Amino acid sequence: MKWEYMSNKIKVALAGNPNSGKTTLFNALTGSRQHVGNYPGVTVERKETKCKYNGIEITVVDLPGIYSLTPYSIEELVARNFIFQEKPDVIIDVIDSSNLERNLYLAIQFIELDVPLLLVFNMIDEAISKGYHIDIKLLSRLLNTPVVTTVASKGEGIDDIFKTVVALAGNRNQASSSIIKYGKEIDSQINILSDYLLNKNIMNGKYAFKWLAIKLLEEDSEIIQEINKNCDNSEEILSLSSKCRDYLQSFFGEKPERIIGDKRYGFINGLCKETVYLAQEDRISTSEKIDSVLTNRILGIPIFILFMWIVFQLTFTLGNPPMRLIEFCIGSLGRFIAFFMNDGILRSLIVDGVIGGVGGVLVFLPNILLLFLALAVLEDTGYMARVAFIVDKLMHFIGLHGKSFIPLLIGFGCSVPAILGTRTIENRKDRIITILVVPFMSCGARLPVYTLLIGAFFSSAVAGNVLFSIYITGFLLAILMAGIFKKFLFPGESTPFVMELPPYRIPTLKSVIIHMWEHTWLYLQKAGTILLSLSILIWFLTNFPQNITYSKDYENNIKSARENFVINMEPLAQKLNVSIEDIDKNEDIKKIIENLKTLKQSEDAVKQGELLKYQYGELYNLSVNYMELQNYIAGQMEEKQREKLGVSYAGRMGKVLEPFISPLGFDWKIGVALFSGFAAKEVIVSTLGTIYSLEEADENSISLREALKKDKIFSPLVAYTLMIFILIYSPCIATIVVVWKETNSYFWPLFMIFYTICLAWILAFFIYQGGRLLGLN
Amino acid sequence: MRTLLDLKTGEKAIVKKITGYSLIHRRLLDMGIVSGTCVQLVKSAPLGDPLEFKIKGYHLSLRKSEASTVEIM
CATH class of the missing domain: 1.10.287.1770 (Helix Hairpins)
Incomplete structure (x- = not known):
């Protein structure tokens, strides 16, 4: 083999079994800059860092954790190809010192490659405390390979690694493969x-x-x-x-x-017999004691549920206040900028498009940070493998791996961190199937839409059952689709569940923080930029074209209404000594209008109105007239907005879509709302608000509920069909982008959009048409 | 034919051979389940499957379907 080597630059590959402390060692070696990405064409994470040692630049590439060098798993193939294609100057094989036999199995395969190899016996302290005595010198001689002992979590032995790596890189004639005998x-x-x-x-x-x-x-x-x-x-x-x-x-x-x-x-067995001495063979370790409680037959499941509850609460409940804060800051920034800019297209672009888009990216940050904090702790302590161990039977039943459980659970909060969380699933098939069904776990953003529709069309007695039926539908669909995907997309034998249960360890703060930060940064960097551009695109589609010829001259209507008001009310105003120009600043009139507005919603409005009239006399008449003017102006503005949305690109799409969605009982207005839901599911509520000409509508808005009820297109059946459709149809842009980046392919996100829309349509069709046949409409 | 499935909790046995040649069996081999190795059944998961074994000083979990392909002496 030819190894290109320049005296001032060394490339090192860091290899080793999973749970050998490889990542901890990588972090201990780490220089100022870490680069995280994927190996080309696959979803295996690639980490790289540069460090300096005695003026020599050492690039360390972290290979995936592997047990062997077969071509039967992506990780092993990636590691192998890296070694042959990129020809690192030195391979470091990290070995768990208290699990020598299995770790050496990989090491001797490296020895057979005849490449400069350094064996790092990591966690040597743990091995010593477990009673192992390893004759390192003899072992090194028998393998004809340098061995360094380290405690990576404490930074011990790092200097020795650098020293040996530099020496090895300068002297590349290591050929030890003849050492290994097969008989x-x-x-x-x-x-x-x-x-x-x-x-x-x-x-x-x-x-x-x-x-x-x-x-x-x-x-x-x-x-x-x-x-x-x-x-x-x-x-x-x-x-x-x-x-x-x-x-x-x-x-x-x-x-x-x-x-x-x-x-x-x-x-290896022979090798260990000669070099390793174990003081006490059958001692029960602390880790085994902990495990006998955590995976206990009776206690195992309650403890598991408790931990999962903590993970979920940590991610979403603890994440909620900072999320609100981010929303508030983004909103304030928007208002701040809006204050200094003239109303117009540029302001709309900056405030609604750019700042709104940045907000849409940042708003997930607290959830992602906290989820990865939880995942890092679960992974580094060794509990993650137990999660898979405990729920595997359940998950295997629906065709998934035990490790799919956490992403699915997180999916009930938000699909974006859930899909990022599938990184813990090593097998690509299982990972993709999990990604494909995660959106069926009805996320938090869909809840406001359900609340609105259930509040408008179902009595409070059945509201809970209706909501539950939506969630359970999603859950059942996930099971069903996982089974179908397993059978048709990834046929063949199921993934082996041959999984190591590593000893419990106390995670280091550094590794948890690095883990958390790396994934968050990856999200910001990759998903963030695309997400931002797509939000601007959606802003464009709902705001353009700009030069619309309206069916009515709204501005003129408003102007003449205002003029009429001034002409008609001038005498009365003068009589009451009120300036008609500054009428909006008059405190009494403000108070009366406020009172009138609250009256509308109470029972004995007429009686109370009479009372006000009696109290304020002619000022009351002026106020009523002024309020009517205000209402008229607002109505005109809203009608204009609705017309604008109707002819916008999004509105036109809604109208084009109408024939496709009318068999589901939907009209173009719902089409536009569904289209906007592509940006984020909760946007459906505010879009419906715009369509029904209501400012500042939210899911609890009584007026929006009333407006929906008044629209003939809606009925409880249509509302239910719509909820099912919203549950299933295309996940939001953020999810799609994350799927794209995580699977490293265009196919999966496009497939996801396509199959979810088809499935949503089919199910909605049967519910709506079936319901009609049963006379439910 | 006795397999790993026949072990009682805490019981140890020596591996005779792995029956079958698919991916799963290749993986079992790489993880150290080779003839002559001592395997101990540590426990089964709370739902009964998978099982936890101790082998070559570490803990390995296998589904019952996988454990049944490992023949013991």
């Missing part, structure tokens, strides 16, 4: 194959020949594929390798890959 029979076949490969100089020595020979004996699918693609004499190579395989198969009566695996562990 006479296998070794002889390896030699036959590797000699052949060496003679033909297969693939110019991209892979170490011995390693390539072993991979051929193991029938490594990726390697065979590559040989088929790149070698002219591939048939010859493969026939030789199958001859060797056949020989071994007949000799051992077992597949060669199985024997090779056995022999590797056998080799």
Whole structure:
């Protein structure tokens, strides 16, 4: 293998088993800048950092945590390809010192690559306290590989790592692969194959020949594929390798890959017998004591529910005040800027488009930070694996992995952090299926819409049941769709649940904070920018075109109404000694109008009105007239707004959509509301407010409820159909963008929009048409 | 044929072999379930499945369906 090396720059790959403290070590090595991204084409996270040691720039790339170098998991393939394609100067393999046998299994596969390798025996303190005594010097000599011991969480041994890495990078002739013995029979076949490969100089020595020979004996699918693609004499190579395989198969009566695996562990077993001494074999560790409570048959589930409750409350209840604060600050900033700008398109763009868009990005921050805090703690303590352990039976029943549980739970709060939280699921299939069904967990933003519609069309006696039926529909759909996706999108064998239950550990503050910050930053950086541009797009669609010829001259209507008022009321005003120009500043009139407005909603309005009239006399008449003028102006403005929305691009889309949604009992107004719901589900309420010409409508707004009730298009059946539609149809933009970024593909977010809209339509169709047949409309 | 499923809580056994050659079995091998290894059933999950085993000094959880493919002596 050729290793390009420049004396002042070193590239290091950091590898190791999951739970070996690799991330902690990475953070301990970390220089000033960390770069987090994905490996090209896959969703595996790639972290990189640069540090300086004695004037040498060392780039450390964090490889995914792996147990072996087979091509059967994305992570292992990514790690392998990285090593062959990017040719790091040194590989550091991090090893959990108290779990040597299994960790060394990966290490000896690295040794076979014949690359400069450093073994880091991490958490050596833990191993010592558990009673292990490891002869490091002997082990290092037997493996012909340098070994450094560290306690990464305390920063111990970091300097030794740098020192050894620099020395290794300068001296790259490490060839230790001959150290590992598979026994006479296998070794002889390896030699036959590797000699052949060496003679033909297969693939110019991209892979170490011995390693390539072993991979051929193991029938490594990726390697065979590559040989088929790149070698002219591939048939010859493969026939030789199958001859060797056949020989071994007949000799051992077992597949060669199985024997090779056995022999590797056998080799390690021998190695450990010589170098590791364990004081007391069967001692019950503290971790095991903790686990006997946390995954206890009886206590396990209540404790689990308690922890999940804490995670949910932490994310949403604790996240709520800072969220409100962010909303308030964004709102204030908007008003502040609006104050200094003239009314117009630029102001609307800045206030509604840009600031609104930034707000839409920032508003998720508290939730995301807190969720990742919780996830980091669960992951670093080791409880996350127990979550999967406890709920796996349940989740496996619906075709998912135990680790899908937390994202689904978080989905009831908000899909955005939930989808970011699927990062804890290692398997890509399980991760994508979980992402696809998360939006069915009805999120917090949809609740205001339900509240509005249920409040308007259902009595308080059934309101709770109606709401519950919506949530349960979403939950059942998630189960159903997960099953369908598993069967049709990802057929084949289900994901193995071969999962390590790592010992419980106390997480370090540093690693929790880094974990939390990294994911939040990733969200801001990736999703934030796109989200902002899409909010501006939606603002554009609902505000343009600008130059509309209105059906009525609203401005003129308002102007003449005002003039008429002045002409008619001037004498009365003069008589009462009220300036008609400053009528809006008159305290008495203000008070009367305020009183009148509250009257409208109470029972004995007429009687109270008479009382006011009696009290204020002619001033009352003036006030009533002025109030009527105010109402007229507001009505004209709102009508104008509604007409504007009607001809806006969004409105036109609503009208174009009408034929498609009329079988569901919806009209173009609902179409526009649904379209706006694409920005964020709660926006549906304010859009309906605009359409029904009500300022500042929220879900508790009585007038909006009344307006909906008055509209003939609505009935309880249509309202219910609409709620089901809103539950299912396309998730909001923020979710879509996060799905795009997390799956690293256009396909999944587009598929998600498409299938949810189809599903929403079909279900809504059956509910509406079925309801009509039953005479419910 | 005795498999890991036949173990009682706390009981130990020596692995004879893994039956089957799919991805799951490859994974089991990589995790250290090889012939001659000592495996102990630590407990089963509160809902009965999966199971927790102790092997080579660490804890590994397997579904019953997976555990049933590991033959013991």
